[in-house]
Structure formats: C-alpha cells, structure tokens
Amino acid sequence: MSRSLKECNNCIQQFESHFPHCPYCGQKAGDQLTLNVLFNNTISNYFSVDARFFKSFIPLMIKPGHLPKQFISGRRLMYLHPAQMYLFVSIVFFFLFSFVSRKQVEGFDSAIKKDIEQSHSFRDSIKKAAEVKKMNEYVYEPKSESESPIIINNKFIDSVTKDKPNKSNEIFNTPFNEMEIDSMIVAGASDEEIYRKLGMKADDGYFTKRMYKQILKFFKTKSGGSILQAFLDSIPLAMFILLPIFAFILKLFYFRKGRFVHHLVFSFYFFAFLFSVFSLLVIANLIWKNFPGWIMTLTMFSTFFYLFLGVKQLYGGSYIRSFIKSSAISFLFLSLVLPFALFIMGLMAFLFY
Structure with missing residues (x-):
C-alpha cells in the first residue's frame, strides 16, 4: 500500500x-508563518548563534530582500531567525556605541559646567559694575604726574547693567531668576520653597509637578549628562517599538503582498542591516580618529538604496514603482514617525533621568 x-x-x-x-x-x-512561529523560542534561543549567523550575514549585507524572501517561502532553518539576527546585531551595536556615548556624555557635562562658570563670572562683573554705579562718577586721582586720571562713565555701566540683567527663565509661563534659585539651594532652602519660587502650584497635575521636580534636580546637580545618558539608554526600546511601526507602513504600501507578519520579517532583517552598518561606522570612528564625513554620509544614503532593492526583490514590481514606494516609505518614517519618537524619548529621558 x-x-x-x-x-x-x-x-x-x-x-x-x-x-x-x-x-x-x-x-x-x-x-505556516504566524506571529507565534516568528517569535516562538526567540529569546530562549538567542545565544545559540551558530554557523547560520555567518551564513546569513553576507546575504544580509549584499543581497537586499533575499533573507526575508527565503524565510517567508519556508526556508527557516537554513538562515538565522530574523528576530534572532536583529537582537544579536543590535546588542553588538549598542555595546560598541557605549564607548562613543560615554565620551558624548562627558563632553556634554563639561560644556554645561563651562557655561555655568562663565555665567557666574559674568554675573560677578555685573554686580561689580552695579556697585560702581552707586558712586555716581568715580575719578581715579593719579599718584604721579606720569599717570592720567581714569573716569568710569555711568553711561557705559548703564548699558551693561540694563542690557545684561540677571538671567531669568520661564517655565509654563512663570518667570524665575536663576541666581535666586541658586542662592536658595546654597542657603539650604526646602524643596517646597524652591518649587513655589519656580512657580509650581498645589493644584498642578502630576505631569507638571514631575517637570518641576526634574528642573530642581537639574539645578542641584548642574549635570545634563545624566539626561543625555537616559536618552541614549532609551534608544534600544524605541527602536524595537519603531520596528513594527515600520512594518505597518510597509503593509500600507503593499497591502496585498502578504500578511502583516511577512512585512515584520522584512523589517527585522532591514533593521538588522541598519545596525550592522551603524556598527561598522562606529568601529571606523573608534579606529580612525578623523574619519571622513563624506564616507559616513554616503554610507547613510546607501541604506535607502538597500531598502529600494529590498522591496523590489521581496514584493516585485517595476524598478520605478519600487523606487517611488520606497521613497514614500522613507519620507513617511523619517519625517513623521522618527521625529515623534525622538520627542517622546527626550521627554521621557528628562522626566525619569
């Protein structure tokens, strides 16, 4: 039988x-390719990167669209899992990027401290000029015939003290004076007193009060590096959130070219390619101190052509149509989605640094 x-x-x-x-x-x-199949055992198998990684990495870099097409067609054991590839490459990138980000945070802190020192120096000069102004017009009498009298003109002092007043800022339309806040902190004033000076009210909402607390924290520490570090630390999570959004945009432009999970496969491999390129750029900058900017710019532009060739390979269609759609996808993602994500990341970094 x-x-x-x-x-x-x-x-x-x-x-x-x-x-x-x-x-x-x-x-x-x-x-059958489903969300369960795509994510099943991904985390548990993450560290089991074997020879499939090396078999997958070359096609990932030089054959746009090849890996997602193979995975969707059913060849899922020949190459590294898309989510596994993305996680591994992103971990490598953020490990390398940590060397660069540390220098950026230190440089940011140094710049803020230098600005504060210059601000204090200028305030001292303003204070001295104001004291001299009270003397109306002071004439320095020469001690010998070789010296000439020195006259301090009130008009010059007026121009300095009026044009450069004590620096003030505004939070939620409430003006405050930085010198007064600094003085209150040095004098040991309570946080509640400083909050009132900043303009915080008892009936303000949680979000507003949180903003005031972070502002006071910044005044006390005078460190912006911690905010920048919090922003950089949020990038991995943000990129993982942006990935399905990118897949959704692909679904909008290729609605009849498979289910959402198919576009998610392409997004995993495409973002893995992006992190691979970024990793190579970071390595180049760490090794080559004066790495040419034009090479970096050209490399960044090449990622668009990778996307263009990738969608052409996976979804088919003419080169002109693929170019137009990949351009629209890039514009929509870079002009709307990415700026909004950066704004949210910056806001969250400031609120929770």
Whole structure:
C-alpha cells in the first residue's frame, strides 16, 4: 500500500505525509508563518548563534530582500531567525556605541559646567559694575604726574547693567531668576520653597509637578549628562517599538503582498542591516580618529538604496514603482514617525533621568 508524500519547504526533500517533522532537516511539516512561529523560542534561543549567523550575514549585507524572501517561502532553518539576527546585531551595536556615548556624555557635562562658570563670572562683573554705579562718577586721582586720571562713565555701566540683567527663565509661563534659585539651594532652602519660587502650584497635575521636580534636580546637580545618558539608554526600546511601526507602513504600501507578519520579517532583517552598518561606522570612528564625513554620509544614503532593492526583490514590481514606494516609505518614517519618537524619548529621558 503506497503512502502519500509531501515536500519539506526548507530542504525540498520528500517524506511521508504522516511525519510531523521533516526527517532530513527537522523542520515542522506544513509549518505556516504566524506571529507565534516568528517569535516562538526567540529569546530562549538567542545565544545559540551558530554557523547560520555567518551564513546569513553576507546575504544580509549584499543581497537586499533575499533573507526575508527565503524565510517567508519556508526556508527557516537554513538562515538565522530574523528576530534572532536583529537582537544579536543590535546588542553588538549598542555595546560598541557605549564607548562613543560615554565620551558624548562627558563632553556634554563639561560644556554645561563651562557655561555655568562663565555665567557666574559674568554675573560677578555685573554686580561689580552695579556697585560702581552707586558712586555716581568715580575719578581715579593719579599718584604721579606720569599717570592720567581714569573716569568710569555711568553711561557705559548703564548699558551693561540694563542690557545684561540677571538671567531669568520661564517655565509654563512663570518667570524665575536663576541666581535666586541658586542662592536658595546654597542657603539650604526646602524643596517646597524652591518649587513655589519656580512657580509650581498645589493644584498642578502630576505631569507638571514631575517637570518641576526634574528642573530642581537639574539645578542641584548642574549635570545634563545624566539626561543625555537616559536618552541614549532609551534608544534600544524605541527602536524595537519603531520596528513594527515600520512594518505597518510597509503593509500600507503593499497591502496585498502578504500578511502583516511577512512585512515584520522584512523589517527585522532591514533593521538588522541598519545596525550592522551603524556598527561598522562606529568601529571606523573608534579606529580612525578623523574619519571622513563624506564616507559616513554616503554610507547613510546607501541604506535607502538597500531598502529600494529590498522591496523590489521581496514584493516585485517595476524598478520605478519600487523606487517611488520606497521613497514614500522613507519620507513617511523619517519625517513623521522618527521625529515623534525622538520627542517622546527626550521627554521621557528628562522626566525619569
């Protein structure tokens, strides 16, 4: 009695249909691509990066759209899982980027401290000029015939003291004076007193009060590096959130070219490519101190052409149509989604640094 045979999507070998898995490669028989399949065991298998990574990395870099097309078609054991590839490459990137970000945070803190020192120096000069102004007009009498009298003109002092008043700011339309806040902190005033001076009211909402608390924290520490560090630390999570949004944009432009999970596969591989490129740029900057900016610019522009060729390979269509759609996808993502994400990241970094 003959038994029916079926073909494995991964290794293209035929086997008897009653087998639940392919006896040649081990892939599940009749495996349909779903969200469960895409994410199943991804975290637990993350560190089991084997030779498939090296087999997948070259096609990822030089053959746009090849890996997602192979994975969607059913060849899921020949190459590294898309989510696994993305996680591994992103971890490598953020490890390398930490060396650069540390220098940026230190430089940011140094710049703020220098600005504060210059501000204090200028305030001292204003204070001295104001004291001299009270003397009306002071004439320095020469001690010898070789010296000339020195006259301090009140008009000059007026121009300095009027044009450069004590620096003040505004929070939620409430003006405050930085010198007064600094003085209250030095004098040991309570936080409640300083909050009132800043303009915080008892009936303000949680968000507003949180903003005032962070502002006072900044005045006390005079450190903007911690805010920048909090912003940089939020990038991995933000990128992971932006990834499905990018897949949704692909779905809008290629609505009839597969389910959402198919576009998510492409997004995983595309973002893995982006992190690979960024990692190479970081390495180049760490090794080559004066790394040419034009090479970096050219490399960044190349990511668009990768997207263009990738959608052409995966979704088909003419080159002109693929170019127009990839341009629209890039514009929509870079002009609307990414700026909004950066704003949210900056706001969250300030609120929770």
